[in-house]
Amino acid sequence: MEQNTAKEAEGYLELLEGIKQRVEDEGTAVRILSEVAKDRRMEIIRQERHRNGGSSEVAATDAQKRYMKKLGIEVEEGLTKAGASELLDQQLEKKGPGAVPSSPSATARQGMTKRNPYVTTVEASKRNEEGRRSVSLMP
Numbered sequence: 377m378e379q380n381t382a383k384e385a386e387g388y389l390e391l392l393e394g395i396k397q398r399v400e401d402e403g404t405a406v407r408i409l410s411e412v413a414k415d416r417r418m419e420i421i422r423q424e425r426h427r428n429g430g431s432s433e434v435a436a437t438d439a440q441k442r443y444m445k446k447l448g449i450e451v452e453e454g455l456t457k458a459g460a461s462e463l464l465d466q467q468l469e470k471k472g473p474g475a476v477p478s479s480p481s482a483t484a485r486q487g488m489t490k491r492n493p494y495v496t497t498v499e500a501s502k503r504n505e506e507g508r509r510s511v512s513l514m515p
Contacts, residue, residue: 388413436460447471 388409396405433456436444440460441451447467451460 434458440464 392409436455
């Protein structure tokens with residue numbers, strides 16, 4: 377196990393050096409390497425899920441069932457996560473973007489900044505333009 381970890385770390389260090397040569401900025405290279413590492417981990421997770429049958433045998437979540445009802449999809453007994461996901465995708469494709477009814481709370485949350493949930497992005501932009509203060513929307 378330790379030998380595998382050491383090999384993997386060595387591989388990441390070599391990759392980092394290659395990226396640094398191409399982008400000429402260590403900070404950017406580290407961020408790119410981080411994304412590559414995430415992609416690799418996600419691929420491993422996908423492979424494990426595929427080997428273990430994925431979500432094909434796991435019951436649909438309550439959130440999936442609620443969303444299906446909201447979209448007018450009949451929720452059958454014994455529905456799996458994979459089945460619910462497929463039905464949701466099909467329904468959303470049929471209706472197109474913006475066809476999902478939103479709740480009052482979801483509508484109220486639209487456009488709110490991450491730093492201050494009571495200030496919408498429009499208000500934050502106006503404040504920034506007026507020079508009152510700078511509002512960053514990035515965490």
